[in-house]
Amino acid sequence: MKVDLHTHTDRSDGTLSPTGLLEYLRDQGVEVASITDHDTLAAYNDRLDMQGLTLIPGVEFSANVGTTGVHIVGLGVEPNGAAMRTASERQQSARARRADAIALALEKVAGTGLRAAASDLAGGRVPGRPHFAQALVEQGLVKNSQQAFKRYLGKGKRGHVATDWPDMRTVNGWIREAGGVSVLAHPARYRLNRNKLLRLVREFCEVGGEAIEVISGKQDPATTRQLAEIAESHKLLASKGSDFHSPTQTWLKPGRLPPLPSMCVPVWEHLPLS
Numbered sequence: 001m002k003v004d005l006h007t008h009t010d011r012s013d014g015t016l017s018p019t020g021l022l023e024y025l026r027d028q029g030v031e032v033a034s035i036t037d038h039d040t041l042a043a044y045n046d047r048l049d050m051q052g053l054t055l056i057p058g059v060e061f062s063a064n065v066g067t068t069g070v071h072i073v074g075l076g077v078e079p080n081g082a083a084m085r086t087a088s089e090r091q092q093s094a095r096a097r098r099a100d101a102i103a104l105a106l107e108k109v110a111g112t113g114l115r116a117a118a119s120d121l122a123g124g125r126v127p128g129r130p131h132f133a134q135a136l137v138e139q140g141l142v143k144n145s146q147q148a149f150k151r152y153l154g155k156g157k158r159g160h161v162a163t164d165w166p167d168m169r170t171v172n173g174w175i176r177e178a179g180g181v182s183v184l185a186h187p188a189r190y191r192l193n194r195n196k197l198l199r200l201v202r203e204f205c206e207v208g209g210e211a212i213e214v215i216s217g218k219q220d221p222a223t224t225r226q227l228a229e230i231a232e233s234h235k236l237l238a239s240k241g242s243d244f245h246s247p248t249q250t251w252l253k254p255g256r257l258p259p260l261p262s263m264c265v266p267v268w269e270h271l272p273l274s
Helices: 018-027 082-105 114-121 129-138 145-153 168-177 194-206 221-233
Strands: 003-007 032-035 058-065 068-075 181-184 211-216 237-241
Touching (some): 003 018, 003 237, 018 032, 058 168, 068 168, 068 194, 068 237, 082 114, 082 168, 181 194, 181 237, 194 221
Parallel strands (some): 003 032
Antiparallel strands (some): 058 068, 068 181
């Protein structure tokens, strides 16, 4: 069974509409999927044709662990319930404050119209850092988004803004209240050494974390084995996802994710599939 439990639409920083994403996933042979947009469940307000595809409602929340920002995916949540509405409103407010701060920080470089340009690229919604990166490209200040992050938006750069995200306990509480399972997203991307990664996983477990992404996008097999061992030793369920944003990600298509290692207990076996 082809499973992808981490994808994005244009309701956050993806390029496809919710309907377009589901069509794309079906074309790639995906059978079980989740739309996990950043800090919003707006995609689930659309009338979605799920014919031939099992869709698990999901979301990807931002959180802080000390000075480190992490992402926690909630799977199997009730998208229209009070818990998710409250959480999304809180996160969108934080994103709006961050967008204002980024625009102000880059005003001397990009002028006063950067915030509006980024908002336009976000379809009138609160822009994220990728939208600011694209706005900088369109202004001719950088050649591409990668250069925008390297020069202006990456950690330690002029446009990098600390955000008052909630802690992991709060985020896990939101997900649990909405009937979902909390998943520590793409743990290998936080660039932590093994001891710090294990400490993060322990803290995640202590505040109610239930699963970990053992496979995230195009990943080295050695990393997958390491994360599978961590999942097993901490009695965590295992998830996998492409972190898909756009069909231009030609190096990885959602239907090509490898199977989880045999030692893993798949998170989707603990979620209602209908």
